[in-house]
Every structure is written in structure tokens, then in C-alpha cells.
Amino acid sequence: MAEITFEIVEHIGVLYEYPNGWKKELNLVSWNENEPKYDIRDWNPEHERMRKGITLTLEELKALKEILKEIEL
Template structure:
């Protein structure tokens, strides 16, 4: 597997935390030196390991916010 480089530019917040300390976080992440994007995924306590996640541009995040605002929660 290729080595993926990442840098968490900004931690926006934690959505949940599992029993083993892994946290589902929304962060602004630069992947392989590219422009940072919004990223929602599980991270190990020291951010050494990660789970599968979802990466969104700012435009996609705005659209998702609009969709979520329409939900009756």
C-alpha cells in the first residue's frame, strides 16, 4: 500500500468517541501536500491510524449543511 501523507491543519470538532479512544472528528486536512479539505473520519488517539472517511470540498460541505438543515431532527 502506498504511503499516504497527511497534515491536520485545523481540528473543527469531535462527533463521537468509541470505547477504545478512537474519535470521529471533523478536521481540515491536507492529503499528500494538496489543498486542505474538510474530512470526517475515525482517528486513533494519537492520530497515527485512521479509519475510512469522507473528504469534502468547501462547496460540498456547504451543500451538505443545507441538506442537514432541511431535516426535521
């Protein structure tokens, strides 16, 4: 299996912090030296390990923003 490389280009914010120190974060991440995408996933405190997450292009993030505006909280 090929190694996956990543670079957190910009840390945008923490959505949730787990008791074990892991955090669910929104970051701008370049995967395998490709164009950075917006990324939501859990990271360990050192940002060396991560869990499954979701990546979004700018257009997808804008669409999600519009959808979230419609949600009654």
C-alpha cells in the same frame, strides 16, 4: 503501494468518542501535500491511524450544511 501522507491543518470538532478511545472527527486535512479538505473519519487517540472516511471541498460542505438544515430531528 505509495505512502499516503497527511497533515491535520485544523481540528474542528469531535462527532463521537468510542469506548476504545478512537474518535469520529471533523478536521481540515491536507492529504499528500494537496489543498486541505474537510474530512470526517475515525482517528486513534494519537492521530497516527485512521479508518475510512469522507473528504469534502468547501462547496460540498456548504451543500451538506443546506441539506442537513432540512432534516427534522
